[in-house]
Amino acid sequence: MRFLWQKLGFYLVALWAALTLNFFLPRWMPGNPVDIMVSKLAQRGEVTPATRHAIELLLGMDSSVPIWQQYIDYLQQIFRGDLGVSVAYFPTPVVDVIGQTLPWTVALVGLSTLISFVIGVGLGMLAGWKRGSWIDNMVPSLTLLQSIPYFWLALVLLFLLGSVWQVFPLNGGYDIYTTSPGWTWDFVSSVVYYGTLPALTIVISSVGGWMLGMRNMMVSTLSEDYILTAEAKGLRPSRIRLTYAARNAVLPSVAGFAISLGFVVAGSVVTESVFSYPGIGSALLSSVNNADYALMQGIFLVVTISVLGANLLVDLLYTVIDPRTRARA
């Protein structure tokens, strides 16, 4: 139980750090985002002094109030779920923009990361179990695949499978001409069809890393004494492989998976930029291009919070699969 509280405490500290960073960043940086935002807003309609004040509050640029007061106001605003109004998608509130784009990213990048993890760990287990087999010899070449910059791999695959052979669509999240969002068969199949190529690029570029890590841990675990004991007892090799070796070898990979969840949304920026996918990464980019600081900060916050939440979940899961972490606490 104490372990649980420690974990919760840590994530609260991390959350506070992220919120504070988000608050202080606009102040540390040169330039005045408020003027840029107000001039952007003015192009689309009248800007009332109240709006300007709201922007100042949001960006921490209100010079009439002492800084600690601004900080408290900012925290209160965040906890009310008020992230301001987007400029790029004016007059939609930032919260709505994020609500529309987040599911796309979580579904696409989250699922493909999970698929890549499962395939990579599975192959790594087999490679470590039989050193020198053909699967094991695949490891170096698969790791080399990893050094190919992701966006370049995606571009080349898009060029080959989208332009040259036209197997997959060039961009977008679904067929906007013949289907409309909803839980219909047409829409869902269209989403799957449009999402296959982006998902494929993510899996190809990340599977090698999982495989290498799992393979190396498997090799280390196999030289432990308890494996020898298990062999001496005459257990079936498949049982030794799965229950004795793989179960222990997979632990660092699970911890790595938690960290890689942070890259789900981070990596999605590049993926979605290449494939023009309607996710949160595209929204982040368009907010940067439009100097939409409210949306940018909002997305950064949501990304951080989801990463922290995912990490917390994996930490809790870890106590279930590795009892030693419970015993130590």
Place this chain on the structure above:
Amino acid sequence: MSTATQDPALAAAAATTQPRRRRTLPPMTPKLGVGLAITIVIVLFGTLGPLLVGSPSEVRNIGMTPPSSEFWLGTTQTGQDVFAQLAHATRGSLLIGLVVGVLTLLLSSFFGVVGAFAGGWTDEAFSLFTNVMLVIPGLPLVIVISSYVTQKSVWMVAIVLAITSWAGSARVLRGFTLSVRNRDYVLASRVSGESSWRILTVEILPNLVPLLASQVVFAVIFGILGEAGLSFLGLGATGSFTWGTMLYYAQNGLALRLGAWWWFVPPGLMLAVFGAALALINFAIDGIINPKLRDGTREQRKRWRMTKEQLRESEEEVQ
């Protein structure tokens, strides 16, 4: 695996090989050789290349020509020499990698090694800070920071990348330092009255060198790829030439749709080949850090001069 070495025949075969010396440098394997060779060629190209080629930004009225004897890698949409651009881009990207590597080394060894060595309250604070930095997503933070700064130099981009990427390797270093710190010989030198500074630099640091080397190689790869990604999104350093900016201009100049492969393939290939070369070097370093990965491989057993039958027998025994 240990069953194999307990076999008397194998032990005898192993005994005939030369006595093992302490390894300070990784053994020269084919992998390491290829990795080093590629790295050296690319570094030479990046340092000497820009001196030998013409101006990378000179505009000519021959746009999008395929490779020819005059322009080895063809021209861009506005008639710029792709080969000249590639030489300058190589220099830019290598510079970024170098700066990110050095900064990451400094930051991660400060927070990882010093924290773990000092122990107590300092360690708690450093470790908390590292873990917080680890869970705050890096790329979005980089994007947010770089969007506030409109005029960015190459140094600025490198520093931002280093700040957001040191935490992972600090955690690795901390774990390893903790295990070294509690070994008997360190305790012995403490008892014999060596100063903390001497214990840190003479007793502990040499053990960390392979790990540090591999972390630096990772940091260089990360820095170069990170900068490329950032530049590709149009958020890189202003007015610089890197592999990432080349790809950005190629993408914006519709090189893909027009099939101008000579424009977008070379920078991507350079990134991939350089990354692969560094990864190969890291394989060799991994063998030092974790000897279990090295021993008992097929290659190793062949070196013990066993016949094929013996090799097969020993492998059957292992399984």
